Amino acid sequence: MIQTKGYAAQNAETDLAPWNFERREVGAHDVQIEILYCGVCHSDLHQIKNDWFPGVFPMVPGHEIVGKIVKVGDHVKNFKTGEMAGVGCMVDSCQACSECQQGLEQYCQEGNTQTYNNLDREGRPTYGGYSNTIVVREEFVLHISDKLPLAATAPLLCAGITTYSPLRHWKVGKGHKLAVLGLGGLGHMAVKFGVAFGAEVTVLSTSPDKKEAAEALGAHHFVVTSDAAQLKAVKGSFDFILDTVSADHDMNLYLSLLKTNGTHIVVGVPAPYAIHPFSLIGGRKSLAGSGIGGIKETQEMLDFCAEHGIVSDIELIDIKDITKAYERMVKGDVRYRFVIDIKTL
């Protein structure tokens, strides 16, 4: 077994603290990565707090992982030691169902194996990237171009692919008016991709002080959602809303901002909310959702980012400051992703 250092929540009530654990030995089809950086996703906080469902504890969060390959199994074909690599939200899937065959492992009919807060196919708990090393089967490891600055690339493994995938699926681009609801880790990547794909991008935000930063990201317009006059001015105007909000919000209000035939795409996961049928019926609107992205598409997104010079805007933190980082994230006080420098572990 591989002795591993990490930070874990022992239950939903306590803060993260140092915790040592074991990972499996490197199997014939496995890659071992020395983790250098790990992004801090709002999903990490939702999960350690049992917001969605009772978690698997002790829980080592982290699914925006980048680092250096230190060992590969005998049958590994596509990776070599010394290369940079990434791991996102999944570490396994059945590889046989129609979804897996289409490169949609996130929707595997048997359920994908999440990088942490899950049991693997042998029933062992999975542990994430707030740790110094990880062992992952080759099919779930991503190549990272030398052109990409490593720390700022980590958030692409979740925030990046979670916004890239729906924008590609719905072919959002030239001629479309896209609203990005919530300018956090996911939202700021959605702005970058929306602009890169040629859409006219509006940020819908609760934080007036993010206006200049949103424009610096390339957003064409900025609307403060608490300002009734600003909201009224964009009523019925968007082809797509990409909803990245992590907390309770009024879906009926935001659906009213769509054009006839517009689509509201949910990626944020707050507590369940109420939607009035008339909010969809009036204007033949679609309500959709999207989960992360498949492995092939994640590689495509990373390559697109390397080609177009797209990375996340980050604040690098020491792992001992993780609880403070969560508190700031909840207040919307991060521009736009915290990334843990794993050497501080």
Ligand code: NAP
């Ligand atoms: P984040 O960095 O905290 O950003 C969320 C943003 O939502 C905040 O910056 C804030 O933006 C806005 N917001 C927060 N509370 C709000 C409220 N009460 N009303 C309106 N807006 C509010 O979080 P994140 O890491 O981007 O994650 C966002 C959500 O996506 C989380 O729920 C996460 O679990 C989920 N997620 C889903 C997937 C998936 O596969 N579907 C993948 C990753 C994450 P403003 O300051 O601009 O208002």
Ligand code: ZN
């Ligand atoms: Zn995430």
